[in-house]
Amino acid sequence: MDNRKGIALVSRRKFLQLAGLSGGSLILGASLPGWQPAWASGLEADTKLNLFVSVDSDDTVSIICHRSEMGQGIRTGLPQVVADEMEAEWAKVKVVQGLGDKRYGSQNTDGSRSVRRFYDTMRKMGASARTMLEEAAAQRWSVPVAECEARAHRVHHKPSGKSASFGELAELAATQKVPDDASLKLKPAESFKYIGKPVPTYDTPDMVTGKAVFGQDVVIDNMLIASIERAPVLGSKLEKLDDKAAKKITGVIAVERLDGGIEPPLFHPLSGVAVLATNTWATMQGRKALKLSWSDTPHAQHDSASFIETLKQRVSEPGKVITQHGDAQKALEAADKRLQATYSAPYLAHATMEPVSATALAKEDGCEIWACVQDPQSVQAHVGTALGLPAEKIKVNVTLLGGGFGRKSKPDFVVEAALLSKKTGRPVKVVWSREDDIHHDYYHAASAAFFEAGLDKDGKVSSWLQRTAFPSIGGTFAPGADHPAPFELDLGFADMPFAIDNRQCETAQAEYHTRIGWLRSVSNIQNAFGVCSFADEVAHAAGSNPEEFLLELIGPDRKFDPSQGEYKYNNYGESQEKFPVDTARLKEVLRRTAAKADLSSVANGRSSGEGWGIAVHRSFLSYVGIATKVRVQNGKLEILEMHCVCDVGLAVNPDRVESQMEGAMVFGLSLALMGEIKMEKGAVSNSNFHDYPLLRIQQCPAMSVEIIASEEPPAGVGEPGVPPVAPSITNAIFAASGTRIRDLPINRHLTLA
Template identity: 75%
Template sequence: MSDRSVENIDRRRFLKLTGLSAGGLVLGATLPGWQPSWAAGLDKGGELNLFVSIDGDDTVSIVCHRSEMGQGIRTGLPQVVADELEADWQKVKVVQGLGDKRYGSQNTDGSRSVRRFYDTMRRMGASARTMLERAAAERWNVPAKECAARNHVIIHIPTDRRLGFGELAAAAAKQAVPDEKDLRLKDSAQFNYIGKPVDTVDTPDMVTGRANYGQDVHLDNMLIASIERAPVLGSGIAKLDDSAARKVRGLVAVERLDGGAEPPLFKPLSGVAVLAHNTWTALKARKLLNIEWTESPHEQHDSDDYLETLKDNVRQTGKTAVAEGDVDIALETASRQHSAIYTLPYLAHATMEPPSATAVVGEEGCEIWSCVQDPQSVQQHVGQALGLPPEKVKVNVTFLGGGFGRKSKPDFVVEAALLAKKMQRPVKVVWSREDDIRHDYYHAASAAYFQAGLDEHGKVDGWLQRTAFPSIGGTFQPGVDHPANFELDLGLTDLPFAIANRRTETQQADYHARIGWLRSVSNIQNAFGVCSFADELAHINGRRPDEFLLDLIGPDRKIDPSQGDYKYGNYGETLEKFPIDTARLKNVLRRTAARADFDTDGGEGWGIAVHRSFLSYVGIATRVQVRDEQLKILQMHCVADVGLAVNPDRVKSQMEGAMIFGMSLALMGEIKMQNGAVANSNFHDYPLLRMHQCPSLTVELVASGEPPAGVGEPGVPPVAPSITNAIFAASGQRIRELPINKHLKIG
């Protein structure tokens, strides 16, 4: 029995869900949602409902239930529907869906929007097309098989009679929804839009300033709130003196927000909110607050000391996650051994648009306007905070000025809702850049130990990898002090190397800061360690890195990392549909290596790294120059096999953005914590890549007939090791501790 269906839904329900005013044919599709095992019980979700409406004026309105943050999802998913529908793209209107459990998961992260909904969106388009064709057949009193959709009209093939979609919409709405087995999906050779570059529907508004972001929301009688939050996780308000702040002209109120309970979940931190009619007044008054904070068990946390502790821990035997063969004997009997430790600091999301949310609370419930990645999570957590059922929380999703995972955590939205309830008027919570840097859900600091045993021919016969970092699981439940299996899935337990004896272990890492998912999640540190260590082994053997990697990957095969009680997650997909395919990885490796000249000298060098993540295969080749202790990145090339690229232009843009994002993290990304508090505050001490630091970028997409895989995140992981491997090739300096600016000046 299929887990997908299409239904002709009630118009009133459609309008309620979307706010769209349309007539004629309204369809919905359902698909069970998916959530990672670690989130079980946190976000139950429901069934997916994506809708298409055809109005009498020929307009095809397609609802996008995902959040747009520059990745082009409001174009990509409708593009699929329009293609199967045979719609004229110029007559397509995209409507942003409100938060509603009937859509199923609306959490726009995990690089899964297209790969999870591609098939369903095709069936939606094909179902609507079939109903239009049947309605035309009845109008003309001819067999339906003689009717075909072509570019927004239905044609009676024998007589060339034609009817527009709008003319048939009302009659098509009365048709029974076709059975899935009767649907006729296009052959890929017939695609008009799928796999073709299509301009994003939102670009005109974005470049002309008409696009509405979270920070742009303005309501009548609205107050602006700026919040001074506890600097240390777990702290609360001990004493508050707001007398100086209350003297600021234009101040409306000072309100306490009690929080700080652990685990932090998505609840607000403890803080004091200053509310005024404008941002300037709120910020000015906030600076005059005098607050004493309660003690916290995390107030002695120092990030530098913490990394040293993690490094000490990974030198010791840990908990075994997965193992094959006998690693200990392989290492003991090896002709040569090599080991290394790699570290990454805490990292922040640093989106261009800091978090922002506007809320109104009344007798009927709460309404939200915000730049969120997961409106259903907003409904859940705002509802819990206000004592409302989730369906009483209406969430209007604005554009996001970047997300990277930060805006799927709705703590900032709960703040706005609580303050709106207290003030009984609209409240917009505005986070400053300093707020964003100091109160993020950080990417975990980490240390990883690698040890390899090589035989007399340089072949790797034993491989031990051990990692320690505070788990995302600690955000949701107490007592988590080791990385979780789902984090090991991201580049460690799915190691694609043909090594007979290998073992993956975890070591202790205590929790001292809010940890969350950041673009590509644990793949960041896992790929840095694996790809760097493989490069070290290549140089020990005197081999070109790409040739050594090809031998290390071994024969073409499909890999299943599951063993015993450990079940490999595979990003929520089956290995049958999305196998770990070493042939595809090797193809990407060869294509990436073709971009590099490994014989470069004179202070220049090439580095290479390849990695599978989010079901895609990405290689990065980087050329650098190292002179007088200064690093300059000269070129960076990306080769990506993402399966079918629905919109190649957007895929290339995402890879370019991933390269820039990855360079920022590798070169300069470091959050420092002292006495439990974040020491960074803005872009002067948490810098991002500048234009003059960005090299020339190229992206090659591998033509593929495989299903669409992830796009937004898989370009990030290989970036850092490709750079550090290139630095070694250029200078002989092996960098194992990020960021790179701790070792070299960045040109």
Template identity: 55%
Template sequence: MNHKIENVSRRQFLKVSGIGASSFVLASSLAGYKPVWAQTSQADVELNLFVSIQSDNRVNIICHRSEMGQGIRTSIPQVVAEELCADWDLVSVVQGLANKEYGSQNTDGSRSIRNFYTILRRMGASARTMLEQAAADLWKVDVNSVYAEDSYVHHKDSKRKVSFGYIAEAAGKLSPPKAETLTYKSKKDFKLIGKPVTGIDSAEIVTGQAEFGQDVRLESMVYASIERSKVLRATVKSFDADAAKSVKGVIDTIQMPDQPLPVMFHPMNGVAVIADSTWAALQGRKALNIDWELGENAAHTSADYIAELKSRIVSKGKPIRVEGDVYADIEQATDTHSATYSVPYLSQAPMEPPAATAVFKNGICEIWACTQSPQVTQQNVAQALGIESDKVIINVTFLGGAFGRKAKPDYSIEAALLAKQLNRPVKVVWSREDDIQQGFYHAVSVLHMAAAMDAKKQITSWLQRTAFPSIMWTFTGTVDEPQMNELSLGFGDLPFAVDNLSCETHKATGHIRIGWMRSVCNIQHSFAQGSFVDELASKAGISTYKMWHQLLGENRLVDPKTDDFDYQNYGEPQDVFPVDIKRIKHALDVVIAKSGADQPTQENEGWGICVHRSFVSYCAVATKVKVVDNKVTVLEMHSSIDAGTVVNPDRVRAQQEGSMIFGLSLALLGEISTKDGAVEQSNYHDYQVLRMHQCPKIETYIIESDAPPGGVGEPGTPPVAASVANAIFHACGKRIRDLPIKNYMSV
């Protein structure tokens, strides 16, 4: 697909967005939106979203978020079109460029609908109100006598109707109505929200017309493949440029500028091979023969690091949330239990590795990238090039999977730097090996759990400790303990009703690039907690289901915040999105009832369950396995999710299925290990993801709810690992506390 670069001013923005020919553009400036960044709070910003209506009655709706399979390019216009009363067959979606007017464009944290649902409805209702007023003015009737439906405004008495397109110009001259004057549809009248609307991009995707990052082609473009340091911040001492250039198709070699610590979003050090094809660039890399100065991180071996954390985690840590006196109760108890769990480094491993194409011309850089974070990319590219952010244009392509990896703009920075130096379009292509070996990884983690039980088999104390290198180490190079936002991901917000509780942390520093991955720290926290609940149930001689209900206690709203624990609640207000025990228990009840996980199984089979709140949604998973001759076969998986108000149940179901497959991959197979500072895995043969023959029957149950929309893309992953490990125990008596399961059983 061909593209061209041009100087795009702020005035030209609507035109560049693809809606310049429209008759009516609604720029809805809505204050009060507070974007949520994963590490730091941000000040309130003004949000602008744009709706346009063409004279031919087409409705264009901008999607300011990135499409990576979650269906956001359908869900966002679905919400707007509902309140607009537009004919869905006349709706088109326009991908928004990076622009601060949108507020946060970071497509992460399962928050696109959660953060924008109300604003999107308001925008649709505003446009509808203006169109209705324009029609009333045309007919010289009271506005209360008209109504919009299916892209027409109708007059109740005369039965006249006029198309949106016909009155769009007149509507565009009206002042937008004040938010407090707007009326909204009731849930019973929804035609789009809550309906399984087919993906707006489905036809393009299945016919191969959708443009992903790897698909971009520019006139006179060259290809770059970069041999990067396998050890963090290793530097190039020398390389054989002549040997690389002797490969047919290789044009040049360029040493990338050495990058400082902290890691930030800087690219890895290395040497780029520029060629007339990706293949030639890859072959040229093999001839570089780089001599590296490895540096201090070459001492990092993950197996030793996990052992070090395990030895440390059994001692008292730094308390962040304390209730009662855990240590006194455990010391006096006659029945106690403890266990230590670990999760290795993990890679997001999306099907499409990172790719970015850049042009630098007349002081402007334009980029096409499969990015989750267009604004962050814009800012970091501008900084790397030494230009203003408004001189950087970011075009967002489709993403062939992302899972957090493509929230980091290092690959776009690489393309921009090379484009400026070469003065021609450059496409940087990451290979699968590059993605596995030089990515940003989910942190290695170790957790220790302990509990006391009274004579009635009631849990009286719960102690938990966690240790993992913080993502903030990536941005500071000095942080050596988990941060509040990370501890708010299923750790400090433990919802149990126990008399004595202590949540503690231990220090751990970073040695490789630590970054976000689907459901982040909920992965390790849910695995340890869900496994330990199962262990306590076995020790007490009761079902795991009963133990969950005992620990959760009476229905109530939990406020985990203490003087030492600044609970983040995924950036949401607790009065709107409380930790609701009733919803947690109901999610568990639904999955048990629907799956039959409480029913007897055949020999060598077992059920495992787990429930977890994350991204202000509630998800329970039940997994059934069979174990024969130390080989585990996952037979079926069931999940229930209470995500509040659901916009598109088809996409929610798909996200749940994908989350469970993702979680099952991590539980059974996922492991990144390092030796002498370098990642040992290189491709899908040794960093395995779930194969079709390993994928079980999957069922998803969406719980009807009138609560505000919660997250959907990530909540299905955290409960999976514990449910699988618990199922294995109930099938054969083998307790696995260290992931992945493949290290202990054939999978």
């Protein structure tokens, strides 16, 4: 169908048919890492074998990408690892988008984990393919396999000079025994052709020529378009509906109710009324003609501004102790100087360039989905539950995503489409407008954090206390969540890397009043803002250079486990042996970041109204520093320069790492400068980019990215560039003007250039 042009959507069964042994092709499977999503637990061992690579007789190497492409380049990064180990020529590689299938292992494309979780697996897959092709050549020529070498899409027999293409060997290679992991010989790093090199993004040609298919582009025969008026306040239910005027509009076919108001909200649709029509204009006009009333809910008393003030009051009082080293309170009382500060950050929206959209065709025995989703297996699980069908009966075709940032791993919008298709008996495409996107997101939590430090007579930090409060993501999934979940404290709060003998971390109460979800970098956003800002405040109070002060705070080179007592550090789901918290790497990033800036005396900066600020932070197993230069004159702020230094382990595709860090800086600038979702009487009062603005091109400063060469395992890339952005800006503002901004966004305090 037309909607599938530009992206190959091939099921496992169809892939077998298209590239089967009878067609002269080699198909390979590989065991995946042991982690499985919750709904895939208990699988038999053989279901963990997944087809990823095939070689066709025409020399095409097809590599399945089982993760979602949203601009981060994963449909290039993972296949380039396979192609490198396989000795395939990139020009002859075809990337095939995998459907939702629990046999792939995790397909949840968030948490900056696609490369780090599958790098080793993809190398083994490529090496396995290369080995089988070499064995096929040895059998064909009746020579020892040791004399055969795959190179540049051919296998060469070194003594005789014979060679054969991958396509010529495919059928015979498919009869070879798949080698076990222990027998595989991986390429040494010095032989890499693509790994660690800037391979062009696979999907760029289709994107720039308009051939790429995103969720909003899907069109199938007999499809209805749905626009949904949803309850403005969490927990509200539909009480009255007058749809007479809506049904009179030409093109409107039906008006359907969607039950909702369920708490905890999970990924259920909100209560709403859908207008279904043959075209987008008709459905939107029909929606405007609806006359509705909604039930009351306790959340209707929620006001975001007063809520943040409540959180600030709560963190000013003793809270629940998470970690405790030494005696922070006693050391504070004995300090020569004590400093306190409270920071806050507002609710934030994902605001992806492509609002969410899903198309569904529901039948009695199954449902087919086309959608811009980050987690197709979650779609299978939740659509299956909504329709009363097994998850394996839900076929999920993953389109390209026009941005994700975590929003598109929450499948409420797909469930809407599936339920409406079942109600109408026709394919239904649910279209979210920008206003829908802003009004009904899973928001990044509003937060407040309190810090107190004690300095001794020499200006050294003798005690450090920090306390945070924000509504937990856990409230989206389970009732009663009123403190941050342990995993949220892992994100730049309880794992702070400071070598302070007396330090204590606490939490305070914060109930949820709206749908809370993960947004790019998650709790690292507010945690890094507080920790990095307060460290800068203390440095200035101690009369110290920020770089020198931070180096002293971080202390000696060491690898440490932040766990203590009941608090167990999760380390982003990875082993601390493979990905330790390494202060030597953090300090190297700090030194290189500071070298980008002029951190001389504050007075020198203020004389010109210009100043530098720095911040460094470890998140998603990577270490990132940001140096920002600003100008503050007559209450007006201009961002002049921004520089990023990152240690992400092995950079599989440096071009995409640089791009992701640049994107993170732009994303972080938007959030820090002007990001703020406002709620009044439980409803979001923002509606579009005029009152939830994103960074404009004229506001974007000159940028640079330095990637530190590393042989450490690949770590996260998509998210770790965001957290240090906000504190680097506010620290620079203080250096330039003497004004310390503790409450985001910055445009509350200064006019933006």
